[in-house]
Amino acid sequence: MDSKLDDTMINLMNRNHKRLTYQRKEILKILNDNGNKHVSVEEIQRLAKENNVILSISTIYRTMDILHKIGAVIKHNFGNGIAEYEIFEGNKNAHHHLICKKCGRIEEVFGLVGDNFNNQIFVEKGFKVEYQRLEIYGYCKECMNNSK
Amino acid sequence: MDSKLDDTMINLMNRNHKRLTYQRKEILKILNDNGNKHVSVEEIQRLAKENNVILSISTIYRTMDILHKIGAVIKHNFGNGIAEYEIFEGNKNAHHHLICKKCGRIEEVFGLVGDNFNNQIFVEKGFKVEYQRLEIYGYCKECMNNSK
């Protein structure tokens, strides 16, 4: 609840001459707390409210835009029309996403891209890769068991 | 202008019990003509009009949705809020995208993902990779020459 604010973030903001307002601190904390999970603008607003901080939707959009531009977050767009963000911590936590075209569920896969990557995923996860993006779309195990 | 309609596509449509209407044929032709270029719904409408075919926007959306579901196209979402589509021709034409965070230009890179991939791109293209997705965001050579 009363989570720490990362030094790296503070430095990044300072270096880019961005003010550390109350609202921005709250957003940064939320991003920190959510590690490798991607959160949408709406979710950030909800999580802030749970913490008794009311953030206007436009402030969140503007802040996320800045964070993206200065390289603090990765911005995802998983074909559902909603932007989702997650903290960028260099390549050490690099992971990719399996997106099921049927149910829309997004699953994380850690590890770098290798040659037998596609087969491996199918064997390990039952997830059939249709084409390669490091957003990897396909069908998840559950949906494969239903129809074509 | 009077481009061919691919057999593979026709089969795919038939197998999925989708009718080959005049409008769908036009869309398929446009996708074919545009090879590995990604086109937006609006662009499809424009290209059709150039060919004297008027397509309503809802028809295009509905068709693209079907094409995506049956695996005929790849659907991209490059963080600008606009869906872009391109024909999916198996992995033979696999390519990835460099997306400039400053000017928004999207550049294609062919070839599979290798280990020294990031360095290689920087050396070859002057494009600095910030983080890995196979949508690869960063800054393009031109924008690097301006500011941070």
Next chain:
DNA sequence: ATACATGCAAATCTTTTGCCCACAG
């Protein structure tokens, strides 16, 4: 003190949907 941020509400833009008519199979 002053430039930069926030909040609100309106505007914009993309995508989806309901309904009725048209046409492919």
Next chain:
DNA sequence: CTGTGGGCAAAAGATTTGCATGTAT
């Protein structure tokens, strides 16, 4: 002939923006 598809216009979402007020530096 029948059910699937197209067009239109309205609706629904997500995101952006103008403007007046607040605040970090």
